[in-house]
Amino acid sequence: MRCYNCGVEVRGRVNVCPLCHNKLEEEENPGEDVFPVFPKGRTEKKISFNRVFWFVFFNAVSICVAVNIIFETQFWSMIVAAGLIYVYVLIKNTILSRTEISKKFFFQTIVLSTIFIAIWLAFFKQDGYNMSWVFEYVLPILYAVSALAYGILIFFRVHNFNDYIIYELFIIILGVMPLVLFFCGVIKLGIPALICFFVCLFVFLSNLIFSWKFVINELKRRFHA
Amino acid sequence: MEKDVPGWLKLDNSARIYPMIYNQNGQNIFRVSCELTERVDPVILRNALKDILPKYPSFNVKLKRGVFWYYFEENRKPPIIFNEADIAADKIDFKANNDYIFRASYYNSTVSLDFDHSVTDGKGGFEFVKALLFRYFVLQGHDIDGANLVRPFDSPPDKGEMEDSFSVNYKPVRIRDVRLNEILGRRGYEISGVPFENSKYGLITGQCDISAIKLAAKKYNATVTEYLGGLLMYSIYKTNYNDHSGKRPIKLLIPINLRRLFGSRTLRNFSFASVVEAEIKSKDITLEYFIGEIKKQLTKTLEEANLRTAVAGIVKVDKNFLVKLLPLPVKYVIFRLIQEFIWKFKTNTAIFTNPGIIDIPRTMHPFIRQLNFFSAPVRSLKLNCATVTHNGEISISFARRCKETDIMKFFFNALTKEGAEIGVVSNYAEL
Incomplete structure (x- = not known):
């Protein structure tokens, strides 16, 4: 197809001049496209796992902390938080992630030990608990x-x-x-x-x-x- | 079993920072593509790629994280050939690509290879594609001859192709001789326009006979690079600069291939990005002015002493004891800060690359219609222009981040006025 406005020869199946965007007369044999036509607007996912998780996390933990403070019980809400973080790591970095197994395995070991140490930190000073x-x-x-x-x-x-x-x-x-x-x-x-x-x-x-x-x-x- | 100890490669000196600037601006990808005269057979292409990869170890790699630097490790997974329609010039998804840092794809009769800049530069990319296509045609049953332009298939990997030419050609300089400010230049004018959504970008390629361009360049007593680079600056000035009230110069980044100068045949990065700045002082600037500026400044950069200092400057940073011993995460943060607070104020207006004529064996010519070359634009650099010449045909590709096409329209119109017969293709991302 020829664009007489720009004086160029246009190849491909779309009958629009890429330079001036004028409509061109269609040819019988337009030839093949060199580039695939760009997919129209891929939309981003609005509700992602991350958002849902952190929403649940902050709500659950703040409720637990509130209950903890009101009833002046042991600080068990930390266990809830640690457990939830572990669930996050499990889903995000072990199940959903495509990284190598070696890394996942290492990460699991480190996160598990960190969580247990965190639980220890939360309780070891209190009487009646042998941590x-x-x-x-x-x-x-x-x-x-x-x-x-x-x-x-x-x-x-x-x-x-x-x-x-x-x-x-x-x-x-x-x-x-x-x-x-x-x-x-x-x-x-x-x-x-x-x-x-x-x-x-x-x-x-x-x-x-x-x-x-x-x-x-x-x-x-x-x-x- | 001990023989199986897999090989590894350090990243070359200029490539070391590329992996650290992945996320921010998108990857630094450039594409080398070749339009064949027949439809591409993906199975044969895959076999060809599989065959040549062991012969080119610097491409047969995956990126790994070390304690101080990234490094390449031999990749033993099979390469994948994508259908272009499924990936559409998107970022390279390393995981989906079996960890390879370049991606091969096909579409109708076009074979495309997207290289991440940490593997190689334009010239190296073309050498690899040449070898790939040579093998592809051989597997298709064509009787072709490499004619010293393609390394014979049964030859062992070439050490010279894998060398880090920056280190090899490094001669110590005093740090104060490296005038970083002069190399980076002032803050350039940024092209304005309506950006594309997501990671989309627009592509327009024009093809024409090189003789027409040469003739036009001759009128201005310039080389093809100087003429086209000047015309690009002029097009930006004419179509985009007008409504700009600031006084920033139009700044073009022109990568220079250092191989010939230093007698290297490496297939890894060995180019230097020189900067050409054109001050906009008056209201009626002509094309001659831009061509003259490019000529003057490129000649100065190309003086051997200047280039040697520049190369040494790149290596000097990596050789620094302190830089060496910073752990990778710390380096990462520092590079990010540099990018955010220093590079930002050294913006270039556009890139113009011209690797020149690609020598392809004559027996391959009947199967190749056209070579194409372009680099994906990043956020800070909204327009990339890359050209390549094969068999007397030049292909000029524009990759852009804005929807507007006036710069390209002006550019190609100017060429048609000079008598060039131009064929245009586009990916119509703006429609």
């Missing part, structure tokens, strides 16, 4: 399971296993912490902490023996300056 179970049982078991899972995945060289290495090393460092707490006298019961330490040590040694090249290579990349 040492967080450090005596929950965290050692969490880190041991996590380190072991990473160790197995790396040992069997599952898909993208080199991504797992950096997270695994971090978990191993965390896994030593319960034992440190035991020796500092913060917790009384040392067996889970000890088991956790040995699981981490076992995983670390198996890494060193079977996959040390991968470990060194991964560290080189991640820390290159």
Whole structure:
């Protein structure tokens, strides 16, 4: 098609001059389009998961806090808040997200331990509550399971296993912490902490023996300056 | 098993900041596309891409986050070929693209590759597309010859194509010799207009015989780049600048390919963005004035000493001990702040890119109708103009963020007045 106004030849199926927007006479054989015609106005979702969640979160937590204050009970509303945040992470970063499984797994471990530590922080000073179970049982078991899972995945060289290495090393460092707490006298019961330490040590040694090249290579990349 | 230790690459010196400015302004994507004479067969295209990727390791990568910098890691997933109608010049969704940082798509008889700027620049992109198409035609059963313009398929990956030429050609300079203010220039005039909704942008491509353009350029005693760049500035001045009361200069960003100057054959980034500023002092400025300004300022930038300092300046920042040791999240914040508070005041009016003539083996010519090149406009840079020449045909593409088309109308009308016979296509985003 020719636009006599602009003096140019127009190709494609739309019979409008792209420069002056005058209507052009249609041709019998207009030829193929070079670009697809742009989809007309994609609309953004008005109600997203984020909005719904934070709406529910703030309402629920403020009601709980209010009830807490009025009845002067223990500060259990913090548990509600922590639980809701965990639900958020679970849905947003584990179920809906498309990131690598290695990252999701790491994130779960970190968020879970943070939430348990938060619960401990909220209660440990109050009489009648023995909160040492967080450090005596929950965290050692969490880190041991996590380190072991990473160790197995790396040992069997599952898909993208080199991504797992950096997270695994971090978990191993965390896994030593319960034992440190035991020796500092913060917790009384040392067996889970000890088991956790040995699981981490076992995983670390198996890494060193079977996959040390991968470990060194991964560290080189991640820390290159 | 130890042999399987996957390879990785540092980002080249100029690419290091690109991943950090993703979200704010959209990605820095440019597109190299090629219109074939026949409809594209996506299956063969996919096989061709799969075949050549191991031969070009700097493209066969995914972006990973390190402690201090981003880096590339070998990507072992299969590449994906998209139908252009499904993606329509949208951002590259890395996850949906199997982590590749470039995206291949087809539409009718056009093959398009969108590259993120962290992988390569225009020239590198064209080399890759050339190799891809060569393989595509071979797989289609055509008997073609690479003629030294395409690396033979069975040759091993070339180290020279993967080198970071910035580091290789770095010679230390004193920091005060790098006149950053001069490189970045003043705050330029910003094109005004009604913006598109969402991430949409308008595209208009004009194609014509290069000889007509050359003839017109000759009249002004200028090269094609100088002439077209000048004409672009003039078009902006004539159609968009009028209602502007401020005194900001029209500022054009012109990337310069450094490969020939430094004797490099890298396929990664190796270009330098030079800035041409034209002060608007009087009311009746002519095209000659803009062409003259481009000529004067480009010649100055192209002086070897100046270019060397500029290149050294880019590397110098990365070599700085302090910059090196800042953790990535901190760097990220700092770059964001720089972008928000410094770059904002160094805005360019438009980009004009001309990688020049792309040498494609003669035996491939019968299957290729036209090459196209354009970069997606970002929020701060509302107009990008990119040209490329193949087989005596120049293609001039405008990508814009505003609905108005007067700049392009003026530009192409001026060319038709010079006797060029222009064919125009558009994605009609404004309709």
